Amino acid sequence: xxxxxxxxxxxxxxxxxxxxxxxxxxxxxxxxxxxxxxxxxxxxxxxxxxxxxxxxxxxxxxxxxxxxxxxxxxxxxxxxxxxxxxxxxxxxxxxxxxxxxxxxxxxxxxxxxxxxxxxxxxxxxxxxxxxxxxxxxxxxxxxxxxxxxxxxxxxxxxxxxxxxxxxxxxxxxxxxxxxxxxxxxxxxxxxxxxxxxxxxxxxxxxxxxxxxxxxxxxxxxxxxxxxxxxxxxxxxxxxxxxxxxxxxxxxxxxxxxxxxxxxxxxxxxxxxxxxxxxxxxxxxxxxxxxxxxxxxxxxxxxxxxxxxxxxxxxxxxxxxxxxxxxxxxxxxxxxxxxxxxxxxxxxxxxxxxxxxxxxxxxxxxxxxxxxxxxxxxxxxxxxxxxxxxxxxxxxxxxxxxxxxxxxxxxxxxxxxxxxxxxxxxxxxxxxxxxxxxxxxxxxxxxxxxxxxxxxxxxxxxxxxxxxxxxxxxxxxxxxxxxxxxxxxxxxxxxxxxxxxxxxxxxxxxxxxxxxxxxxxxxxxxxxxxxxxxxxxxxxx
Numbered sequence: 381x382x383x384x385x386x387x388x389x390x391x392x393x394x395x396x397x398x399x400x401x402x403x404x405x406x407x408x409x410x411x412x413x414x415x416x417x418x419x420x421x422x423x424x425x426x427x428x429x430x431x432x433x434x435x436x437x438x439x440x441x442x443x444x445x446x447x448x449x450x451x452x453x454x455x456x457x458x459x460x461x462x463x464x465x466x467x468x469x470x471x472x473x474x475x476x477x478x479x480x481x482x483x484x485x486x487x488x489x490x491x492x493x494x495x496x497x498x499x500x501x502x503x504x505x506x507x508x509x510x511x512x513x514x515x516x517x518x519x520x521x522x523x524x525x526x527x528x529x530x531x532x533x534x535x536x537x538x539x540x541x542x543x544x545x546x547x548x549x550x551x552x553x554x555x556x557x558x559x560x561x562x563x564x565x566x567x568x569x570x571x572x573x574x575x576x577x578x579x580x581x582x583x584x585x586x587x588x589x590x591x592x593x594x595x596x597x598x599x600x601x602x603x604x605x606x607x608x609x610x611x612x613x614x615x616x617x618x619x620x621x622x623x624x625x626x627x628x629x630x631x632x633x634x635x636x637x638x639x640x641x642x643x644x645x646x647x648x649x650x651x652x653x654x655x656x657x658x659x660x661x662x663x664x665x666x667x668x669x670x671x672x673x674x675x676x677x678x679x680x681x682x683x684x685x686x687x688x689x690x691x692x693x694x695x696x697x698x699x700x701x702x703x704x705x706x707x708x709x710x711x712x713x714x715x716x717x718x719x720x721x722x723x724x725x726x727x728x729x730x731x732x733x734x735x736x737x738x739x740x741x742x743x744x745x746x747x748x749x750x751x752x753x754x755x756x757x758x759x760x761x762x763x764x765x766x767x768x769x770x771x772x773x774x775x776x777x778x779x780x781x782x783x784x785x786x787x788x789x790x791x792x793x794x795x796x797x798x799x800x801x802x803x804x805x806x807x808x809x810x811x812x813x814x815x816x817x818x819x820x821x822x823x824x825x826x827x828x829x830x831x832x833x834x835x836x837x838x839x840x841x842x843x844x845x846x847x848x849x850x851x852x853x854x855x856x857x858x859x860x861x862x863x864x865x866x867x868x869x870x871x872x873x874x875x876x877x878x879x880x881x882x883x884x885x886x887x888x889x890x891x892x893x894x895x896x897x898x899x900x901x902x903x904x905x906x907x908x909x910x911x912x913x914x915x916x917x918x919x920x
Contacts, residue, residue: 430519459763611735743782764880
């Protein structure tokens with residue numbers, strides 16, 4: 381299928397979450413011609429589902445005992461040796477400016493009784509530094525403010541347009557995208573800079589906190605364009621999504637970590653504390669620790685393996701719970717649970733990709749003309765496990781930095797001319813059945829992996845994947861899930877240790893020799909393989 385239409389811009393932004401819209405608005409302010417595309421409606425991404433808040437130290441708004449240095453330390457501890465010190469320091473230092481800019485765009489955060497912004501504490505944080513909006517609807521407010529600003533600023537936006545593949549020059553530079561319009565007609569959008577802000581990969585698994593659009597499209601596109609990925613084996617499972625019954629599939633309602641920050645505790649079916657004695661922070665331990673503890677406890681339930689535990693918030697003030705957590709309350713009520721009287725049934729579910737396209741804190745990747753921000757990118761901030769509420773902050777900071785980097789690269793004439801593009805038809809790629817893929821990934825590559833199980837995933841994908849022309853959104857998504865599943869199991873099989881949210885039951889200990897990131901690239905036949913050298917710095 382040959383392209384039938386064409387558009388041009390200075391920069392194409394793929395995705396309309398916090399990172400993509402922040403980048404688009406900043407690029408527009410810098411005078412660049414921006415075109416934003418998204419495969420669904422503008423508000424369909426992950427950002428609006430973020431509940432907890434934005435972790436940030438704001439001068440004049442926080443207790444004197446907190447500091448950016450303390451936030452950096454908490455982030456490094458959560459990252460279990462794989463976060464990059466310089467990247468963490470750079471991103472968190474820009475946090476206050478990013479949040480101030482967002483508030484000027486109209487975002488409204490909850491006030492506290494002291495007249496400053498209300499602050500809560502989440503797992504892994506040593507201080508109350510998480511600001512929030514609408515109680516537990518921070519992401520929705522961030523998305524509302526950014527979309528409103530984009531519309532007011534007349535940022536061009538193409539909804540229901542699917543990015544299929546990168547358009548490249550003979551030397552490999554990215555100069556645009558092959559795109560399917562809402563009618564499935566292929567076109568080319570030409571630009572010397574393409575910025576991926578496509579979110580995560582939660583739909584690799586049967587149960588996830590992610591919406592249906594989180595199908596790893598951007599990561600797959602970047603791999604096919606020649607960019608390396610890093611830390612893809614580290615997928616954070618949120619400890620507490622609402623348990624809605626056996627065999628739950630797709631997006632499950634999140635029960636924000638802030639509920640535990642306000643004093644709720646995890647208990648098993650007998651009412652025994654799950655986190656007591658497991659970690660000094662108990663219920664506010666980092667997410668990988670809590671998810672693993674819940675998984676172990678479920679396996680010890682009377683009568684064999686159970687599929688959920690409980691979050692007990694019954695001792696919290698009911699009126700305050702209703703005010704602070706309206707989204708959680710509504711989700712609980714939808715399944716007949718009253719948090720004021722009943723412990724909330726919860727279980728871990730796939731939540732956040734700590735790894736992704738290897739990128740600098742300015743969004744630059746290893747491919748000229750290709751940039752990545754937000755969850756699709758691996759900047760060195762999250763390491764082996766993301767600290768709670770650092771993701772919205774990363775999107776705000778790196779989105780802005782990437783826009784400035786693109787402007788600088790255009791001014792320096794280091795990007796390629798789109799007129800040098802190599803014309804190519806829609807690509808063909810292996811596509812596995814999504815139900816089969818999700819089932820084997822959940823069974824063998826979720827929390828708790830071993831060599832035998834990872835080999836099973838590889839064999840199933842090899843047998844079930846069929847080469848298919850990527851001429852529909854579903855085929856693009858399923859091809860992305862197939863490719864990224866293979867990349868994940870390649871890295872997970874190679875990392876013979878347990879670290880952060882990568883847990884190998886056959887290698888349960890953390891090995892100092894593995895305190896480095898793994899790079900994954902595609903070989904000439906299109907198969908994900910470990911790069912010859914590991915990555916200590918994400919992109920040169």
